[in-house]
Amino acid sequence: MTPTTRKKLEIIIEAPLLGRVEALLGASGARGWSVFASLAGHSSHGDWRSDGLSDAQDKRLVIAVVSDAAAQAALEALTGFFQDYPGVVYVSDVTVLRGEKF
C-alpha cells in the first residue's frame, strides 16, 4: 500500500449544530468522519464546561480526512456557516494508507 497525502479537517462546533455540519460535510463529498465529545475549555467568551444538563454550549470535535476537492468544498461551505455560528476549523496535510477510501 502506497502512502498518500490527504487533507484532515478538524472542526469544533457547538453540539446542537452537529447535524448541520455533518450534512455539510456529506454534501461536500466527505466519505467519512468521526465525532468526539468535549469536556471543558476556554475561549474569548470565558470558560465552558459540559454539565450534563443542556448541551447548548457543549462542543463537538468532528474529524474528517478527505480529498483536496472535498476539503475545498467543505471549507467554502463552512465559511458561510461560520458567518452565522461560532466554531473553528483547522486544515492539515496528513499521510494515509488506502488513500482511495478518503
Add this chain to the structure above:
Amino acid sequence: MFDLAAQNLLSPAILFFALGLAAGLLRSDLSVPETAAKTLSLYLMLAIGFKGGVEAARAGLSADFATAAAAGVILSLAIPVIAFYALKTISTLDRPTAAATAAHYGSVSVVTFAAGSDFLRASGVDFGGYMVAVVALMETPAILVALMLAQGGTAKRQGMQGALLREVALNGSVVLLIGAFAIGAITGERGMQRLDLFVNPLFQGVLTLFLLDMGLVAARRLREARALTAPLVAFGLLMPLVSCACAVGISLALGVRQEDAAMLAILAASASYIAVPAAMRIALPQADPGVYLTLSLGITFPFNLTIGIPLYQAVTAMLLG
C-alpha cells in the same frame, strides 16, 4: 405559609441543592459525573411521566385537563412577550439576547416541575396527573413567540422554524416525558404494580442527588457569569412572580382547579434550561448564552426551588381557594 416555606427549605432535597451550590461557589472538587447526571435526569423524566400517565388513566380524560392545557398554552404565549419588553425596558440587552431570554421564561423547567410535584404532594395538594402533558404543551410556544420578537435582523432564519420545532419536540427529555406518560396511561394500575418500587420509593433519593448536581452547575454558572447586571438579577427574581400572577389570573378566568392552578403557577414561574438553550443556539446564535443560561439556572431556578414553590402554592390557595 412560613411553616410551608421552612418545611421546604429544610427538606433533604433542598439542603443537598444548597450543599452543591455552596461547594461549587467555594470551588470544591465535588462533582457528579456527567453521564451519571444524564442518567438521573432520564430517571426523573421516566418516573414523572409514568406516574402522571397512571394518574391520568385513573382519572380519565376530563374537562379539567382541557382547561389546564389551554391555560398553559396561553401562558407560554404571553409570558415571553412580557419578559421581552420587561428586559428591553430595564436592561441594555440586544434584541436577540432579550428574545432568547424571554423564550426561556415562557418555556418550562422539568426539574422545577419535579421539585414542585414533590412539594405539592407533601402538602396534600392533589393536582391532576395530566399536568405532565401540560408541561410538554408549554415547552414550545414560547420559542416561536421569541423568534417572532427577535425577527428584524434575522430574516434568513425565518425558514428554520420547522427544523427548530423538530429540535424541541424531539428533544430527548420531552420524548421520554411524553412517552413515559403514554406508557403510564396505557398500562395504568397494572403497570404501576410492576414499576412501583422503581418510580416511587427511589424518587426522592434520585431527585436529591440530581439537585446536588444542579447546585454545582448553578454555582459554576454564577462563578462564570460575566454578563449579569443588577437589573438582570432583579429580572431573574421578579419575572417568576409576574408569571405566577399571570397564571393565577388565567386560572381564575378559565376556572382551572385550584390544585392544578398551583402547579400551573410553578410551571409558569419556571424557566427552561434544557430544551430551549439548545434551540436558541440554533435559531439565535448571536444571543448571549451567558445571559440566558445564567439567569435561568443561576438565579431563577434556586429562587423557585427555595422560596418560589411554597410562595406560589400559598398564593393560589389564598386567591383560588
